[in-house]
Amino acid sequence: MNFSYFVSWCVFRLVFATYFRWRIYDRERVPKDGPVILAANHASFLDPPLVGASLSRPLNYLARDTLFPVPVVGWLLRTWKVVPVDRDGGGAAGLRGIFDRLLNGGAILLFPEGTRTRDGQLQSSRSGIGLVVIKSDAPVVPVRIFGTYEAYGRHVPFPRPRRVTVKFGPPLHFQELRAEAKTCSKPRLKEIYQQVAAEIMAAIGRVELPATRG
Numbered sequence: 035m036n037f038s039y040f041v042s043w044c045v046f047r048l049v050f051a052t053y054f055r056w057r058i059y060d061r062e063r064v065p066k067d068g069p070v071i072l073a074a075n076h077a078s079f080l081d082p083p084l085v086g087a088s089l090s091r092p093l094n095y096l097a098r099d100t101l102f103p104v105p106v107v108g109w110l111l112r113t114w115k116v117v118p119v120d121r122d123g124g125g126a127a128g129l130r131g132i133f134d135r136l137l138n139g140g141a142i143l144l145f146p147e148g149t150r151t152r153d154g155q156l157q158s159s160r161s162g163i164g165l166v167v168i169k170s171d172a173p174v175v176p177v178r179i180f181g182t183y184e185a186y187g188r189h190v191p192f193p194r195p196r197r198v199t200v201k202f203g204p205p206l207h208f209q210e211l212r213a214e215a216k217t218c219s220k221p222r223l224k225e226i227y228q229q230v231a232a233e234i235m236a237a238i239g240r241v242e243l244p245a246t247r248g
Contacts, residue, residue, distance in 0.1 A: 035092045038113040046087040050198065054080075054185060058088045059201040059244060066091060069136040069172035070205075073163060073234045075156055076145035078182035080198065085143055085177055088200045094135040094142040096128065117142075129166070136170050143177075146234050154183040159235040164227030167208055167234070168215045174234060176203035178241035203241040206234065 035043065050056040064070060072093070074085055086093045099118035102108040111118075117135065119128035135142050144166065146159035167174055181198035184190075208230055215226050 074177035159231035164230035
């Protein structure tokens with residue numbers, strides 16, 4: 035965790051703890067070291083820093099490549115080692131960046147839906163995350179984010195003080211599908227990518243808030 039990332043991490047933790055009254059559950063499910071893919075639902079611009087601030091290990095993020103030429107913003111993204119991606123969320127350079135972070139034992143945050151929800155509900159997944167999962171050996175930890183749509187969704191012009199919560203689900207490994215993908219046909223490989231993506235979204239959907247005490 036370099037100095038720039040550490041300072042930002044501390045600031046975000048303070049903001050989420052005070053203004054948003056955050057809650058974090060089951061973060062011990064995220065390995066403390068080694069490659070790991072965190073797959074989260076996406077409702078707000080708050081989601082990336084919220085997940086990152088909830089963990090003690092640094093995360094790698096994706097960002098639109100159009101942000102990197104912007105003064106100050108581009109500098110911050112580069113110091114945080116953010117992976118630039120095109121508007122579709124991938125591209126050859128973006129994929130190389132993702133695999134480079136994983137091969138170096140990093141943790142990377144991906145949003146299977148590809149874009150922020152418009153109604154607060156979970157969306158269908160895109161197959162891109164399936165490709166990343168199959169081409170790597172990293173475990174996948176499903177992450178469910180609650181409250182950020184109400185706090186700062188597309189319909190909210192300024193962040194509101196609503197409680198936000200992050201809960202981590204049990205890791206997924208996809209060993210059988212990874213083995214099959216090594217020898218299957220191209221049509222079947224595309225099916226595997228989509229199957230993995232769908233299973234990840236289903237796993238995110240199964241992550242629920244703890245029951246409140248009545």
